[in-house]
Every structure is written in structure tokens, then in C-alpha cells.
Amino acid sequence: MAEVSQSAAPVGPEAQYQRFLQEGRFMLQRSVSTGRYVFYPRVAIPGTGETDLEWVEAAGTGRIYAITVNRSRNASHNVALIDLDEGVRMMSRVADRETAAIGSRVRARVLEEDGQALVVFDVIDEVQA
Template sequence: MTQAPPTTTYFKHLAEGRFLIQRSPSTGEWVFYPRMIAPRTGATDLEWVEPSGLGTVYATTVKRMKPPAENVSIVIVELDEGPRLMTHVQSMPAEDVRIGMRVRAKVVDGPDGKIVAFEADGAQ
């Protein structure tokens, strides 16, 4: 039996409303973007696990939209587990998103299916 490509598995989980990333039990390395082999250690025992969903805005910019559309934040979030991912922060004006801001992941509808977005973490 052939194993599905990691990206297929990742998007399947998202379609089910679940945000899962890979982790190697033997090394403890967390991996994102989905892959067959961990980039730092070469581990091949990657499993799908649910991260805490918490992270910190590592970098941010604003995509300016033509009114009446709202501007969109484009951010790189560093998950508490270590990996970074490009996404956006919802539920607040894009101009208010700041580097160092604590955020929480949520699975939302995107233009082509479910995606991971973030919102400000109220437990700051």
C-alpha cells in the first residue's frame, strides 16, 4: 500500500477541521511544512500530532486592498513548538498586528478550502 504524500494528509486533516503538524518521536523535532524526512535530523518516523495552537508573530506586513475591502495581515507565526508558518491574523485590523504578539490558531474557510489562520490570544 502506498502512503499518501504528506501535503495530501495535511490538507485532509484541515478539511476535517483539524490543525496537525508532524513530529518525530525519536528526536522530538517538530516539522512544518509537511515532508517525508525531518530537515534538521533526517528522521523518517514523522507522526501527525496536534500542536498547542499557540504562537508568536515573528514578522508581519499589510496587504493593502482596494476599498471597501479590508486590508489583510500577512504574517509569519512561530509556533510554540518551533516551526514557522506563513498565514494571517483575523479578528482585528491588519495594521494592529505587531511582532511579538501572542496568537492562537484556528481552522477557517479559505478561498480553496480550509486553512490555518490566527487570532490574538486573549490569554496574553
């Protein structure tokens, strides 16, 4: 009996996104037909259902939409919603500071923390409150 070759299972969008981050690349999905970006990685664009998604390098710039600080006895860290210039919003954090002004311009960078690659943002133009 001939041995059947088993091909590797297809890699899902989240796993592909994580692989890009491990390579130090911040990538987003974009519909080939409409040019619309989507984040968090998925197989189809919500609401319209386009499945012709390709991976493209993110510009990596955006604005802080909202930010909050979580404090504990041992440390504090922020959680920020960032409106990327591509028109999608993502949750992340602003690095190397406790907080920043809403509306401030930020730039992404890939950081490895506890063996996991993730996207954090640095303030490049702070809005004065």
C-alpha cells in the same frame, strides 16, 4: 487471467495535512526518535533526515515573528510569520484585523474560505509597542 487489485496510492504529507484541516484539525509532524517538530509537511526532517514522522495535534499557540499588510484598491490583508510554541515557523495571517504587534501571543483556528480549509490566528495577548 486473475484480476490484480490495485491499492490506492499512498497519500503524501501535504495531502494528509489538508485532510486534517478539512476535518477542522491543526496537525503537525513530529519525529518519534528526537521529538523535533517540522512544518511544512514533508517526508523527512531537513538537515537531519529523520523519517519517523508522526502526526500530532498542534498546541495552536505562538507569537507573531513578523507581519506585513498588502493593500490593493479593493481590500487589504496581512501576511504573518508565526513562531509556534512547538518551535516551528509558519506563514499565515492574523484574522479580523489589518495588523498586530510583533511579539503578540496568538491562537490558531481552522477556517474554511472559498472551499479551502486554512489556519489563521487570533491575537490573545497583544504586546504594547
